[in-house]
Amino acid sequence: MRNYWIYLLVMAGVTYLIRAVPFSLCKKEITNPTMKAFLAYIPYTVLAAMTFPAILYATSSLISGAVGCVLGLLLALQRKSLLTVAIASCVGVFVTEYIMHIIGVM
Amino acid sequence: MKQFVYGVKDGIPIALGYASVAFTFGLVTMEYGLSWWQATLISLTCLTSAGQFAGIGTMAAGGSLLEMAVSQLVINLRYGLMGVSLSQNVTKKVSGISRWILAYGITDEIFAVAISKTYKIGRGYLVGLYVLPVMGWTLGTMGGALLGSVLPQNISSALGVALYGMFIAVVVPPAKENRKILAVVGIAVGLSCIFKWTPMLKTISSGTAVIISAVIAAFVGAVWFPMEEEGGESQ
Helix, strand or coil: CCCHHHHHHHHHHHHHHHHHHHHHHCCCCCCCHHHHHHHHHHHHHHHHHHHCCHHHHCCCCHHHHHHHHHHHHHHHHCCCCHHHHHHHHHHHHHHHHHHHHHCCCC | CHHHHHHHHHHHHHHHHHHHHHHHHHHHHHHHCCCHHHHHHHHHHHCCHHHHHHHHHHHHHCCCHHHHHHHHHHHHHHHHHHHHHHHCCECCCCCCHHHHHHHHHCCHHHHHHHHCCCCCECHHHHHHHHHHHHHHHHHHHHHHHHHHHCCCHHHHHHHHHHHHHHHHHHHHHHHHHCHHHHHHHHHHHHHHHHHHHCHHHHHCCHHHHHHHHHHHHHHHHHHHCCCCCCCCCCC
8 A cells, every 4th residue: 555654644634633723722612503413423424324335335246245234234233342243244245155156146 | 640540540441442443443454455553553643433444445445635634524523523622621731732732632432531520630631541542442453453464365355344344333323222313324325325326426436425425414414403412423
């Protein structure tokens, strides 16, 4: 990854400045409920938009991607930990692709 | 010194949570072609979950630096709000250069603990509070990345969905509890699908599509249902 350092610089730099500038310079608190709501929702909307439909295209086949997605959803609904959900999705993909190889559809 | 010790104690549960999430992050970075020290350095310098997940995605996709900067800005904007809020809750001694240094450790969980104190907190407490979570986050990443680099190839190919599995685990539980979050998540996913599957919009890069989808969804949500209290985001 030849651009690693410049990517890291932008990533860490922007993240640091967002923290440092308001903390160091601002004296007033944000009370606007619309602004507060926007900032509270953003992490969820970003992660959701990144996940779907991209998860369907992250593996060798749409079917295995969909299986990984559904498995992840089911476990997340039961409040399983990040590691558990992530591993379950991977196992779902692995097993699905293995079966598809055996029955010759992939 | 006493305050430092208090801070360290308060940081223990945060550190444990961070270590497990960071371990998964480290495991996943291998799939994105990062070496263990590259992943570890990202965790040490950025100290943010969603931002780092998006960041390695942008790196792997070869996204532009502008895309990287905008996505980090949008995802981490909440730290700015927390910084403003936290600035009201520190002693007068925390000023000037101290603030520029201490700003590094503002995360969702650290903020939540720091702001819950009924008295004004000082430098000693904050430094103490940061120590273990930063170690947990950084060393957890290193552990995950080192393990990831020795996994066999056929297993590692299935790891392509691990990152998304993590995202699902972050988003789904609060969306299940809170219908407002469920609504904004639904809008974001809907828009993201439109970008992916509409012929004319396909040419827009995936990173840009995510930012646009997420900002519109959060904005619509904020206008429709403003929030008096922030919902917590798990890091």
